[in-house]
Amino acid sequence: MNEIENKRISKFLSLILRHQPETIQLKLDENGWADVSELITKAAKGRMHFSFEDLEEVVETNNKKRFAFNEDKTMIRASQGHSIDIDLALKAIQPPDFLYHGTADSNISSIFEKGIEKRNRQHVHLSADKETATKVGMRHGKPVILTIRTKEMFDNGIPFYLSANGVWLTDFVDAKYISK
Template identity: 50%
Template sequence: MSKKSNIKCTSKDLEKISRFLSYILRHKPEAIGITLDSNGWVGVDVLIRQAKKHGMQISQDLITEVVRTNDKKRFTLSEDNLKIRAAQGHSTKQVNIAYNEKTPPEYLYHGTATHFLDSIFQQGLIAGERHYVHISIDEKTAVAVGKRHGKPIVLRIKALAMFQQGFKFYLADNGVWLTNNVPSQFLEVI
């Protein structure tokens, strides 16, 4: 916990809060009656108040601790700590973060499960319900992502070649690369 906090909570409690924040800030803010601005921000005080009305007791200290300790760095606090947002992964139509375009490295990686390969090589990587395809800078992270969906497999993306052909890439606050789609000709199994 942060040095200022006297609140005791377990890693299981922090995980529960993190899952709640992911659900609310990425997918269903209306579930607790909040509205995110177009860049995904909501006032921490509003989030705390509305969460309490819906049975979730959180505080500024707990939110700060979840942001600080989340291994995937899913959340960002504003510089003044008055607002919070999910770094990426949105499916809600309330959010349309204006990420800055970046030049990607030569290769990026996407973890998936083997049972998705046929579909991926037919249609490429698509965002589905999310706003962007999420891509990793390293193979290790991609393997971890792939394990969540079944037997993992890693796809190497010829990101720089895509960029040179006009595809746009963005880098989220938490280091996850984003793009609208990845055509199959830029993919290879490694």
């Protein structure tokens, strides 16, 4: 499969597994898992054709590890980033002392006024390294990397979760924990 086709399938999976499964009448369970055979069949009915092998390649080669199979590859889900109500069944764990959030320069005044909100997502996404945060920020304009004092947040009772693809998640970051 070429890179363009891989990206096309990946974008489709992001839409279906993170935001709008109803687009193809796909049912996700409470943890966001979808039956792989049903996904392939219903996608084809919606004129989005791909094989199990194509799906495997997208999951394995996605540089952000956005999707995951269960052990026997009969189920698939998005690793994080959902705007629909699902429970990833993640356990709260202690984060590193600092995490990073990449954003656009145009968002800075709002963030320092209101904090970092999850908005239409289930969680705020944080990165363990500045390089990843920079890539995220670049998608939204001129990037700015914010440092989040996550040890301080955790010590104050705020839970953190680590998604299967290494993205740190929390519900909200108050401005008092953020520095530029």
